[in-house]
Amino acid sequence: MTSNTFEIRSGGDLRAVSPNKLSGYAAVFNKLSHDLGGFVEQIRAGAFTKSLRENAPVRALYEHDDQRILGSTRSGTLKLSEDAKGLRFELDLPATTYAQDLAVLVERGDIAGMSFGFVVPSGGDNWEVRSGVLTRDLIDIRLSEITVTANPAYPDTEVAKRSMNTYLLNEYLDTPSMWIQTCG
Structure with missing residues (x-):
C-alpha cells in the first residue's frame, strides 16, 4: 500500500552536546508507536537507507515550523546517519x-x-493485523x-488515517460487510 503523503512522527531522544550543538535519535527502530487513530506502526531497520543514500536535502526545524530552520544537510549543519538503533543526527x-x-x-x-x-514510496510500508491490532511497518x-x-507525541495522525483508510478499503473491497464492521 502506498500513501505518498507527507507524514510526521515523534519520538527519539535529544541532548545538548555543547552550547551550539544537539544530537540524538530522530527515530528509533522496531519500537511500536502509540495508537495513531486505529493503528500502530514501527520503523524497521534500514528504512532510511535509500533516502540517505539519495542525499536529498533534509532540514532540521523547530516544532515543524518552516520559518524556524535550525540546519540542513545541504549546508552541512545537519548530519544524519543510520545505525542499529535508528536515525541518528x-x-x-x-x-x-x-x-x-x-x-x-x-x-x-x-x-x-x-x-x-516523511513520505512513504510505493511498496515502502506493510499493513497487517497482529494480535487484533492493525499494524503498519515502515x-x-x-x-x-x-x-x-x-x-514528542504523534501530532499529525490525520494524514496517517487517510493512509490507513486506503489500506482498509483495499483489504476489504471484496467483502463489504467486513468493511462496514471494521469502520463502523
Missing part, C-alpha cells in the same frame, strides 16, 4: 535567537523530543525533515 545550531533559546530549553531538559516528516521512508519538539 548531529545538528550545529545557528546563532539565531530562537535557536539559542532552544539550546537553553534542551539543556535544562524542558524540551527533549524529536520528530520527523520499510522505506523518504525523509524530508527532522524537528525538535516539546511535544
